[in-house]
Amino acid sequence: MRNRKKLKKHVVIAITAAKQIFDNNLGDEYTAYRMALTYGVSRNVLQKAFKDEYGAGIRDYRLRIRMEKSKDLLALGKDAKEVSITLHYSNPSAFNNAFKKYYKVTPKEMFDFTDGDSLSA
Structure with missing residues (x-):
């Protein structure tokens, strides 16, 4: 500092x-x-x-930490509902909205394993 x-x-x-x-x-x-x-x-x-x-300000720092953790959990195959509970979101919809606002894609869009790929953000 x-x-x-x-x-x-x-x-x-x-x-x-x-x-x-x-x-x-x-x-x-x-x-x-x-x-x-x-x-x-x-x-x-x-x-x-x-x-x-x-x-970073406290709010931005905390959001970054939560989003990085959510991305890690989703990459491990956890579903959005489980991630929202783990990260103490009020409901899965609130988590999905926060994720989309932060990464500009939904968790499903980032981690759609049906084609064998995931986006890197």
């Missing part, structure tokens, strides 16, 4: 811990607000420091 030396130690601890939590918990229960409260920093400070450190 370019500005890590300028950040207070508790902010560095907060963004590092938040990243670990976001990487290991794919649901929505861990929000930026909750992380800020837990680590005693303001939400705005946490979000700015996180973006400076990891190159």
